[in-house]
Amino acid sequence: MGKYQLAFMLGLASPLMAFVQGGYMSGSTLPPNGLSVSLYEKEGGRGKTTLMKATMLAYGNPDELSKDQNAQGSTDLARIAKLSMWGTMPASFDEMGRTGETSVSNLISAVANGSGREGALKDGGLRASSRWSLICLVSTNRSQRDMVTVNEAESSAVQYRLLELDV
Numbered sequence: 001m002g003k004y005q006l007a008f009m010l011g012l013a014s015p016l017m018a019f020v021q022g023g024y025m026s027g028s029t030l031p032p033n034g035l036s037v038s039l040y041e042k043e044g045g046r047g048k049t050t051l052m053k054a055t056m057l058a059y060g061n062p063d064e065l066s067k068d069q070n071a072q073g074s075t076d077l078a079r080i081a082k083l084s085m086w087g088t089m090p091a092s093f094d095e096m097g098r099t100g101e102t103s104v105s106n107l108i109s110a111v112a113n114g115s116g117r118e119g120a121l122k123d124g125g126l127r128a129s130s131r132w133s134l135i136c137l138v139s140t141n142r143s144q145r146d147m148v149t150v151n152e153a154e155s156s157a158v159q160y161r162l163l164e165l166d167v
Contacts, residue, residue: 002067002154003039003166003167004039004051004167005163006165007037007039007055007137007165007167008051008054010037010057010090010137010163011055011056011058011088011090011092011135012052012055013060013111013148014089014090014134015089015136016086016090016130017035017075017135018033018088018132018133019132020033026135027029027109028150030087030088030131030133031114031131032113032131032132033112033114033132033134034107034111034112034113034133035111035112035135035136035163035164036107036112036136036144037137037138037162037163037165038096038138038139038140038141038143038145038164039052039139039140039165039167040140040141040142040143040144040164040165040167041166042140042142043141046167047167048094048139048167049066049094049095049139051139052066052092052137052139053066054096055137056090058094059090065089065092065093065109066093066094066110067089068147073154074093076106076107079093079110079117080107080116081136083110083111083116083132083136084115084116084130084131084132085130086132086133086134087130087133087134088108088133090093090134090135090136090138091134091135091136092136092138093137093138093139094135095140095141096138096142096144097141097142099149101147101150102151104147104148105141105147105148105151105152107136107145108148108158108161109157109158109161111134111136111161112161113135114131114132115129115130115131115132116130117129121132123158143164145159145162148162158159
């Protein structure tokens with residue numbers, strides 16, 4: 001039960017992530033910062049999705065804020081766009097075990113980096129991504145750490161950016 005309580009409290013504390021590195025003041029841009037928390041259990045029906053919905057209830061309609069269901073749900077770019085929109089609210093992505101290893105690794109890295117990739121526009125301008133400082137809750141029936149290891153030979157940097165709770 002303690003792991004569920006930890007994940008719940010981390011989700012509620014997400015708005016405080018902006019203050020972790022120090023120096024953030026009202027009116028300034030968010031410092032790029034984030035932590036992914038994976039709720040992992042091989043078997044279903046353990047309450048992972050319910051916990052994420054309970055956490056999201058503090059911020060609005062939990063069905064709208066945690067409806068990803070990733071095999072048929074959001075694309076990689078849509079997940080990054082959601083992080084940009086949420087800012088300091090906790091993000092939640094359900095059933096990430098159905099998602100490919102590259103997508104999982106990219107999401108964990110993006111959350112920790114606190115912003116999406118910049119890109120060039122056709123006219124030569126720069127497309128910048130909004131910053132975020134948040135906690136990202138992920139539920140999965142497949143270990144996110146194992147998925148990252150399969151994807152990258154040098155996965156230690158991504159591994160440090162993930163807290164996996166075997167619930």
